[in-house]
Amino acid sequence: MKHIDSPSTPGKIKMEKSPSPSSSNPASSDLSRRSLRTSSYSGPDFEKRVRQSAKPRSRHGMSVLVTGAAGFVGTHVSASLKRRGEGVLGLDNFNSYYDPSLKRARQTLLERSGVYIVEGDINDGALLAKLFDIVPFTHVMHLAAQAGVRFAMENPSSYVHSNIAGLVSVLEFCKNVNPQPAIVWASSSSVYGLNTKVPFSERDRTDQPASLYAATKKAGEEIAHTYNHIYGLSLTGLRFFTVYGPWGRPDMAYFFFTRDMLKGKSIPIFEAVNHGTVARDFTFIEDIVKGCLAALDTAEKSTGSGGKKKGPAQLRVYNLGNTSPVPVGDLVSILEKLLKVKAKRLVMKMPRNGDVPFTHANISLAERELGYKPTTDLHTGLKKFVQWYLSYYVDGKKSAQ
Numbered sequence: 001m002k003h004i005d006s007p008s009t010p011g012k013i014k015m016e017k018s019p020s021p022s023s024s025n026p027a028s029s030d031l032s033r034r035s036l037r038t039s040s041y042s043g044p045d046f047e048k049r050v051r052q053s054a055k056p057r058s059r060h061g062m063s064v065l066v067t068g069a070a071g072f073v074g075t076h077v078s079a080s081l082k083r084r085g086e087g088v089l090g091l092d093n094f095n096s097y098y099d100p101s102l103k104r105a106r107q108t109l110l111e112r113s114g115v116y117i118v119e120g121d122i123n124d125g126a127l128l129a130k131l132f133d134i135v136p137f138t139h140v141m142h143l144a145a146q147a148g149v150r151f152a153m154e155n156p157s158s159y160v161h162s163n164i165a166g167l168v169s170v171l172e173f174c175k176n177v178n179p180q181p182a183i184v185w186a187s188s189s190s191v192y193g194l195n196t197k198v199p200f201s202e203r204d205r206t207d208q209p210a211s212l213y214a215a216t217k218k219a220g221e222e223i224a225h226t227y228n229h230i231y232g233l234s235l236t237g238l239r240f241f242t243v244y245g246p247w248g249r250p251d252m253a254y255f256f257f258t259r260d261m262l263k264g265k266s267i268p269i270f271e272a273v274n275h276g277t278v279a280r281d282f283t284f285i286e287d288i289v290k291g292c293l294a295a296l297d298t299a300e301k302s303t304g305s306g307g308k309k310k311g312p313a314q315l316r317v318y319n320l321g322n323t324s325p326v327p328v329g330d331l332v333s334i335l336e337k338l339l340k341v342k343a344k345r346l347v348m349k350m351p352r353n354g355d356v357p358f359t360h361a362n363i364s365l366a367e368r369e370l371g372y373k374p375t376t377d378l379h380t381g382l383k384k385f386v387q388w389y390l391s392y393y394v395d396g397k398k399s400a401q
């Protein structure tokens with residue numbers, strides 16, 4: 001995988017030093033506020049765009065800050081919230097983990113529907129202060145992260161920067177603002193790691209991560225517990241299971257298999273020890289979006305640090321999967337039919353690279369409490385992905401990297 005922009009790359013604000021925990025506190029951000037006066041984040045045009053984008057027009061009256069809005073899941077969730085009439089403001093640093101032109105294309109799509117994405121880093125305390133000054137967000141949908149299990153061996157610090165420091169930066173803000181927003185954020189099925197009990201239930205152990213990515217998501221769940229316990233923040237973690245679909249992520253297998261099959265290149269298909277089948281509970285993006293919206297809709301208000309008086313704030317974790325694992329070889333067979341191309345399969349032993357052999361979600365908790373019910377099988381979902389892929393890359397003559 002590619003080089004990634006320096007994890008400490010700030011947004012457009014020129015800070016003299018990286019934002020420190022104190023500079024991310026709205027009450028003590030003099031340095032941050034000074035730097036904002038000279039930044040492109042200030043001025044009436046900027047504030048107007050932010051306000052307009054975040055203004056709710058629905059009966060729910062939500063103003064949602066979506067971090068990672070130019071990402072795969074962030075784009076779909078933002079578009080869906082906006083369609084429903086919620087106020088949505090995006091925040092994304094457009095890093096180069098995968099082709100940033102795809103993130104820009106998603107941004108264009110969102111802008112057409114009235115969603116503005118501010119370019120900046122979740123670790124940028126001054127920027128968060130500015131955005132929360134302009135908009136009293138009712139909810140934060142926190143999706144910004146360094147994703148991908150295998151890339152963690154190449155660039156571990158990017159995971160610490162975005163998934164740990166970045167999460168803390170966002171929660172520090174949320175705890176300090178009044179009113180505190182409710183937060184829904186993306187954890188991952190990878191927290192189940194080497195767990196062998198299937199299907200994976202929220203009650204199962206999650207202390208055997210197989211990758212640094214998984215370890216940072218597990219750490220995120222513990223961090224969420226702390227901010228809920230001390231500061232009364234309402235927090236909901238969603239464990240997504242291998243999400244796929246149109247506008248997806250080029251680093252994921254279904255995406256680069258498609259690209260390489262169309263180019264006539266061979267594709268590596270991992271098998272587990274003793275020729276065991278590797279399978280995933282592949283989950284279609286539209287089902288994930290429904291789960292995200294249901295989590296936002298059922299999120300209770302944060303109770304603040306006076307939580308004891310008002311009762312404890314909500315703390316939830318849900319699996320969002322498809323409950324129907326499919327072997328990776330079968331995924332390739334479906335792609336062969338849809339693309340009308342015979343894959344050059346290179347079956348190989350799974351390297352010790354952070355991958356796990358199997359995932360399978362038990363979704364009964366999400367079903368009961370969120371009304372979550374995935375409806376898309378892998379063939380139907382991949383058909384929609386392939387249609388998008390061909391129109392975006394082949395008809396649109398874009399180069400797939």
Ligand SMILES: NC(=O)c1ccc[n+]([C@@H]2O[C@H](COP(=O)([O-])OP(=O)(O)OC[C@H]3O[C@@H](n4cnc5c(N)ncnc54)[C@H](O)[C@@H]3O)[C@@H](O)[C@H]2O)c1
Nearest residue numbers: 068070071072073092093095121122144145186240242243
């Ligand atoms: N797609 C999946 O299969 C899957 C599965 C489980 C969990 N997740 C989680 O869901 C979330 C969304 O995943 P995705 O598939 O859309 O990934 P994505 O990489 O497409 O989206 C993440 C976005 O966050 C942005 N970002 C990263 N670090 C940032 C930072 N420090 N500041 C601001 N923006 C930053 C990136 O530029 C990117 O646009 C992530 O938290 C990911 O870990 C995804």
Ligand SMILES: O=C(O)[C@H]1O[C@H](OP(=O)(O)OP(=O)(O)OC[C@H]2O[C@@H](n3ccc(=O)[nH]c3=O)[C@H](O)[C@@H]2O)[C@H](O)[C@@H](O)[C@H]1O
Nearest residue numbers: 147148149188189190240241242252253268269270278355
């Ligand atoms: O649900 C999650 O929590 C995670 O979902 C996703 O991880 P994974 O399920 O590992 O998806 P992905 O890389 O597409 O590999 C799919 C399958 O192809 C196999 N695989 C992969 C590469 C390869 O060259 N060959 C191969 O057989 C591989 O062994 C695997 O069986 C997200 O990327 C990640 O961000 C994380 O959030």
